[in-house]
Amino acid sequence: MDEDFRKAALDYHRLPRPGKLSVEATKRMATQRDLALAYSPGVAAACEAIAENPQCAYEMTTRGNMVAVITNGTAVLGLGAIGALASKPVMEGKAVLFKKFAAIDSIDLEVDELDPARFVEAVAALEPSFGAINLEDIKAPECFEIEQSLRQRMKIPVFHDDQHGTAIIVAAAVRNGLLLQGKNLAEARIVTSGAGAAALACLDLLVAMGARAENITVTDIKGVVYAGRTELMDPYKARYARETEARTLAEVLDGADVFLGLSAPRVLKAEWLPRLAPRPLVLALANPEPEILPEAVRAARPDAIVATGRSDYPNQVNNVLCFPFIFRGALDAGATTINEAMKVAAVEALARLARIEASEVVAAAYGGQAPVFGPDYIIPKPFDPRLILEIAPSVARAAMESGVATRPVADFNAYRETLERFVYRSGDLMRPMIHAARKAPKRVVYSEGEDERVLRAVQSVLDDDIAEPVLIGRRGVIQAKVKAMGLRMDLAESVRLLDPAEDEAVFGPLVEVYRAKVGRRGVPPDTAERAVRLRPTVAAALLLEAGQVDAAIVGGQGEWMRHWHQAYDVIGKKETANRVYAMTGVILPAGTLFFVDTHLLVDPTAEQVAEMTLLAAEQVRAFGLHPRVALLSHSSFGASQAPSARKMREALQLIRAAAPDLEVDGEMHADAALVPAIRERAVHDSPLTDSANLLVMPNLDSANIAYNLVKAAADGLQLGPLLLGMRKPIHVLVPSVTARGIANLTAVASTQA
Ligand SMILES: NC(=O)C1=CN([C@@H]2O[C@H](COP(=O)(O)OP(=O)(O)OC[C@H]3O[C@@H](n4cnc5c(N)ncnc54)[C@H](OP(=O)(O)O)[C@@H]3O)[C@@H](O)[C@H]2O)C=CC1
Ligand SMILES: CC(=O)C(=O)O
Ligand SMILES: [Mg+2]
Incomplete structure (x- = not known):
C-alpha cells in the first residue's frame, strides 16, 4: 500500500464521521401515538406475542434479517493476531458488505476473549438477538473447535466465513480455472501455503467435490506438513500430512497444477514458478498482500491463471462473493444451519455466473469494460447484481431439499422478484408491465442496434421474454459485439437483424413510404433516400409505420430533440390528441414520482395542461398505480393572480370536467403535493387521499428542472421520458439511458402496442 492510498484509506474511515456503519429506524417515530405504539405501552403487545410463540420474533423484530459478525481478533486478514479492537474496521466492513450486497442488517461484535470455551459462552448467549452468526478472522485451530461447539449449541446458522465462505469461492474459481486450463479436479495436483482456517476448509470442499487427497500437499510457516511432524501440528492439519521427504514449499511445487495461498505475504518466490505444471492456477489469496503479485507470475509464467483476494487485480477470489448471498438464502428459508448441500449450491451458482455474460452494472463498476469468461475473469465480480439473484435462491432451495428450512420459500418466482426489487430499483414499478408484456411479446425495433447498452438490454428482454427484438445496424458489427460481450442471444434465431447496407428488400420499400410522408414537406426525394439509409431513427419509425414491427425504441446517441423530430415526422400524434407530451418517472426509495411535460412543450396552455394530465394519468394507471395528481405552481390554492397560477386553476376545472373521478388538485406548492399534512394546513377539502405521484408543471423549465433536481438530489x-399521445408506440432514449432503462422502456412500449 503506498502512502497516498494509506492516507486515503484513513480519511475514508475517519470522515465525514468515524467508521463505516450506522443504525437507522425503520418505523416513523414522529407523533405521540407512534411513541405509544413503538414503546410503552404498545411494545408490550409484541413482547407478549413472542413470549407465547417465539416464531413471532421473525415477524415483529429485526431478528430474521440480522447477522452478527463476531471475532476475537486472532487472524485478522493476513495481519495476524492484532486483537479484537484493531480488527473492528474489518468487521464493520463485513457488516457493511452484508447490507450493501444483500440487504442484511448486520452488526460487528469484537469479543476480547482468547479462551475458546469462554468465547463460545459469550457468543452462544447472543442467540436471541440474531438470525445467524458469521464468525470472522478467528485463527486455526481454535476456530474449528469454536465453530463446532457453536453449531451444536445454537439453532441458527453459524458460519465461519474464513473457512466456508473462502472455500466456496475458491472451489468455484478452481472449477472454472481448471476448465479454462483444460484440466480436471480429480487429476489436479494441489499445493497450499497455509494450513489454517481458510486453507483446510478449502481443501475439504475441494476433496468433497472430487479432488484426491493423495494429490494434495500442505505447507505452513514451518514448511511441508509431513507424516510424523510434531512441531506446530494439530489434528486438523494432520489430516493432510503426507509421507514425503520434502520439507519446503519450493520442493513440493514441482508439477503442481494449483498453488493455493492462504497464508502470508510474499511467501511464493518468482524463481520457483517454473517448477509448476504447464498451465497452472496460482491463487495467491492472502490479504491485503498476496503470496506473490500477479505481475511477477505473469512475467515468469504467461500460461498461468492468477487470482488474488484484492479488488485491484483481475480475478478477485474473496469471500465477499459468497457470504452476503449464502446468508441471504439461509435467512430467507429460515435455515437452522448452513450445511454442505447449501455450500455446494453456492459453488455451482457462482461458477456458472462467470461463464455467462456479465451485466451492465458490472461493466459500469469496472470502468466500462464488460468482462468475458477467460483467464482474467474466472469468477464473477463483487458488484455483479446477479450474485444475489442466483446464489440466494439456490441456497434457499438446497436448504429446503436438505430439510433444514423452517420457513420454506413457497414461490421461487415471487422470491426472485423480491430479490430483484433490491437489485434493480425499477423492479417494483416495472413488474406489472413486464408481466403484461410477457403475456403477448411484441416485435420491438431498436434503431441503435450497435449500441452496447441496447445489446445488453436486448439480452435481458430475451431472458424475460417480453419482446421479439429487431435490431438495425451493420450485421457484422452487431455479431462481433455480441460475441465480444459474451452475450448469449442467438442472432439467427431469436433476434431479427436489419442492415441498411444489405437488406434492400426491407429498406427499399421504406424509402417510398418516407417519400410519401415527407415529400410535400420540403424533403427532396434524394434526401429522403439518404435519411432512410443513414438515419436509423427514421428507418425504425418507418418500420413501425409500415406495420413490420409493433413498437420502436430510438435515439440514445446525440441530441434527443433531433431523434424526436425524426420520429414524430413519421409517426405523428394520435387523432384523439391535440399534442404529444413527454412524461418522466423518477424512481425513489419511497416510490415513484412522475413529472409532465419534461421535454416537449415550452409553455403549455390551460387546455394543453389538462390534456397532458389526462394522458399522463392513463400512463400511470398502466403501471398498476393509482394516479394522484397535483398541479404545481408558485401559488397555493388561489393565492396568486399571476398568469401561470391562473392557468393551472383553469386547467384544474377542465380536468375535473373531463375526468370527475380522477384524484387531482391544485394549484399548489410542491411540498403540499407530497406532504398531506402541509396540504391540510392550506385546504381541508382536497380530494387527494395521499402524497401526489403525478406532478404536472406549469411549463417546460419547471418540469425539466424538477425531475432532474429530484433525481440528482x-x-x-429515471424512467423515460415516455411519449404520450403518439399515434403508435415509439420512445426516444436520452443519451444517459442505461441498459436496464432501455429494457424498461421496451416493456412500456410493448404494452402500449
Ligand atoms: N481471499 C480470501 O477470501 C481470504 C483470504 N484469507 C487470507 O488467508 C490467510 C490466512 O487466513 P486464515 O486461514 O483465516 O488464518 P489462520 O491463522 O487460521 O491460518 C494462517 C495459516 O498461514 C500459515 N502461515 C502464516 N505465516 C506463514 C508463512 N510465512 N509461510 C507459510 N505459512 C504461513 C499459518 O501457519 P501455522 O499453521 O504454522 O501457524 C497458518 O497455517 C490470511 O492472509 C487471510 O487474509 C482468509 C480468508 C479469506
Ligand atoms: C477476506 C477475508 O475474510 C480475509 O482475508 O480474512
Ligand atoms: Mg476473514
Missing part, C-alpha cells in the same frame, strides 16, 4: 432512477 435523492439518487433517483
Whole structure:
C-alpha cells in the first residue's frame, strides 16, 4: 500500500464521521401515538406475542434479517493476531458488505476473549438477538473447535466465513480455472501455503467435490506438513500430512497444477514458478498482500491463471462473493444451519455466473469494460447484481431439499422478484408491465442496434421474454459485439437483424413510404433516400409505420430533440390528441414520482395542461398505480393572480370536467403535493387521499428542472421520458439511458402496442 492510498484509506474511515456503519429506524417515530405504539405501552403487545410463540420474533423484530459478525481478533486478514479492537474496521466492513450486497442488517461484535470455551459462552448467549452468526478472522485451530461447539449449541446458522465462505469461492474459481486450463479436479495436483482456517476448509470442499487427497500437499510457516511432524501440528492439519521427504514449499511445487495461498505475504518466490505444471492456477489469496503479485507470475509464467483476494487485480477470489448471498438464502428459508448441500449450491451458482455474460452494472463498476469468461475473469465480480439473484435462491432451495428450512420459500418466482426489487430499483414499478408484456411479446425495433447498452438490454428482454427484438445496424458489427460481450442471444434465431447496407428488400420499400410522408414537406426525394439509409431513427419509425414491427425504441446517441423530430415526422400524434407530451418517472426509495411535460412543450396552455394530465394519468394507471395528481405552481390554492397560477386553476376545472373521478388538485406548492399534512394546513377539502405521484408543471423549465433536481438530489432512477399521445408506440432514449432503462422502456412500449 503506498502512502497516498494509506492516507486515503484513513480519511475514508475517519470522515465525514468515524467508521463505516450506522443504525437507522425503520418505523416513523414522529407523533405521540407512534411513541405509544413503538414503546410503552404498545411494545408490550409484541413482547407478549413472542413470549407465547417465539416464531413471532421473525415477524415483529429485526431478528430474521440480522447477522452478527463476531471475532476475537486472532487472524485478522493476513495481519495476524492484532486483537479484537484493531480488527473492528474489518468487521464493520463485513457488516457493511452484508447490507450493501444483500440487504442484511448486520452488526460487528469484537469479543476480547482468547479462551475458546469462554468465547463460545459469550457468543452462544447472543442467540436471541440474531438470525445467524458469521464468525470472522478467528485463527486455526481454535476456530474449528469454536465453530463446532457453536453449531451444536445454537439453532441458527453459524458460519465461519474464513473457512466456508473462502472455500466456496475458491472451489468455484478452481472449477472454472481448471476448465479454462483444460484440466480436471480429480487429476489436479494441489499445493497450499497455509494450513489454517481458510486453507483446510478449502481443501475439504475441494476433496468433497472430487479432488484426491493423495494429490494434495500442505505447507505452513514451518514448511511441508509431513507424516510424523510434531512441531506446530494439530489434528486438523494432520489430516493432510503426507509421507514425503520434502520439507519446503519450493520442493513440493514441482508439477503442481494449483498453488493455493492462504497464508502470508510474499511467501511464493518468482524463481520457483517454473517448477509448476504447464498451465497452472496460482491463487495467491492472502490479504491485503498476496503470496506473490500477479505481475511477477505473469512475467515468469504467461500460461498461468492468477487470482488474488484484492479488488485491484483481475480475478478477485474473496469471500465477499459468497457470504452476503449464502446468508441471504439461509435467512430467507429460515435455515437452522448452513450445511454442505447449501455450500455446494453456492459453488455451482457462482461458477456458472462467470461463464455467462456479465451485466451492465458490472461493466459500469469496472470502468466500462464488460468482462468475458477467460483467464482474467474466472469468477464473477463483487458488484455483479446477479450474485444475489442466483446464489440466494439456490441456497434457499438446497436448504429446503436438505430439510433444514423452517420457513420454506413457497414461490421461487415471487422470491426472485423480491430479490430483484433490491437489485434493480425499477423492479417494483416495472413488474406489472413486464408481466403484461410477457403475456403477448411484441416485435420491438431498436434503431441503435450497435449500441452496447441496447445489446445488453436486448439480452435481458430475451431472458424475460417480453419482446421479439429487431435490431438495425451493420450485421457484422452487431455479431462481433455480441460475441465480444459474451452475450448469449442467438442472432439467427431469436433476434431479427436489419442492415441498411444489405437488406434492400426491407429498406427499399421504406424509402417510398418516407417519400410519401415527407415529400410535400420540403424533403427532396434524394434526401429522403439518404435519411432512410443513414438515419436509423427514421428507418425504425418507418418500420413501425409500415406495420413490420409493433413498437420502436430510438435515439440514445446525440441530441434527443433531433431523434424526436425524426420520429414524430413519421409517426405523428394520435387523432384523439391535440399534442404529444413527454412524461418522466423518477424512481425513489419511497416510490415513484412522475413529472409532465419534461421535454416537449415550452409553455403549455390551460387546455394543453389538462390534456397532458389526462394522458399522463392513463400512463400511470398502466403501471398498476393509482394516479394522484397535483398541479404545481408558485401559488397555493388561489393565492396568486399571476398568469401561470391562473392557468393551472383553469386547467384544474377542465380536468375535473373531463375526468370527475380522477384524484387531482391544485394549484399548489410542491411540498403540499407530497406532504398531506402541509396540504391540510392550506385546504381541508382536497380530494387527494395521499402524497401526489403525478406532478404536472406549469411549463417546460419547471418540469425539466424538477425531475432532474429530484433525481440528482435523492439518487433517483429515471424512467423515460415516455411519449404520450403518439399515434403508435415509439420512445426516444436520452443519451444517459442505461441498459436496464432501455429494457424498461421496451416493456412500456410493448404494452402500449
Ligand atoms: N481471499 C480470501 O477470501 C481470504 C483470504 N484469507 C487470507 O488467508 C490467510 C490466512 O487466513 P486464515 O486461514 O483465516 O488464518 P489462520 O491463522 O487460521 O491460518 C494462517 C495459516 O498461514 C500459515 N502461515 C502464516 N505465516 C506463514 C508463512 N510465512 N509461510 C507459510 N505459512 C504461513 C499459518 O501457519 P501455522 O499453521 O504454522 O501457524 C497458518 O497455517 C490470511 O492472509 C487471510 O487474509 C482468509 C480468508 C479469506
Ligand atoms: C477476506 C477475508 O475474510 C480475509 O482475508 O480474512
Ligand atoms: Mg476473514
